[in-house]
Amino acid sequence: MTTAADAEIHLILKRDHQATTANVAHVxxxxxxxxxxxxxxxxxxxxxxxxxKDYGQRAFVFADRDGNRIDIGERLS
Known part of the structure; x- marks a missing residue:
């Protein structure tokens, strides 16, 4: 099993950033x-x-502190 220490995601901080309603990352x-x-x-x-989901994943979406939407999923077998 992969642990949190095995992966990192870094998003760029931008002062005038406007979060979108679309997912910006899929993990x-x-x-x-x-x-x-x-x-x-x-x-x-x-x-x-x-x-x-009907496309073969168990998933959820969360927002980071800046409002960026991150989609987290696991393939269903």
């Missing part, structure tokens, strides 16, 4: 349910709750 993980629980416990703003 696949090994255990999306655990990451979802950790995000909830940390008070992360969840945009779309954890759900199985």
């Amino acid at each position: 696949f993980v090994d255990d999306v349910a655990t990451l979802y629980s950790l995000c909830q416990a940390a008070g992360v703003r969840i945009i779309k709750g954890l759900a199985d």
